[in-house]
Amino acid sequence: MLAALGRQLTGEERVDLAAVLPREAAEVFTAQVPAVEKLTGWSFVKDLAVRTGAPLAPTRWDTGTVFAVLARLAGPDLLARVLAQLPNGYALLFGQAQLTPPRAA
Template identity: 65%
Template structure:
């Protein structure tokens, strides 16, 4: 008797880096592809400093190769940042406003969420400190005290 095999994961077909940039450009209403690429590079590098373990590996496998490199070339921080601190850190690194950086983060992470799929995204959000769900386009549900 053969052991039961798990069902294959269902997620979006692999997209190219160019397709990812176009999706971010369209969803984020960026005027140029270059501006969308700046946002993707900033946010994925930042996420790479926050995410560890199996979730990091699985997410990288679902991203276009160039996007996966941006994520995995970063050494994770020893103290992960909350969602708000993540946005403030990215803004400080680029010298842009927190509002612009928040927009960039949401535009990129919405595409990342679609590529990850709901099950992996839930695991990623359980790993990260509070404040990331909204950045990925999900409601942040907390338990009452």
């Protein structure tokens, strides 16, 4: 999951999120080359399920569990910056309400 998220983030948000992770997790996260095309939250879960061979429902559950921990580690300011960089659908994965209209991906 961290590797997949590492493909979705760039710039300061990527560096700052890596800085709050344990060293081993940060290495997995930053070892990924950012993707050219960003995935929506739902597409992210589907892509992760395909890559791991896991069913969608458990993949969604597991993603939410890991991202909830990331949200706590990041804190509200960094999390807001990360969510601003990601396409529609990630807020719910991080346990946040998506209160603004989705922007074009």
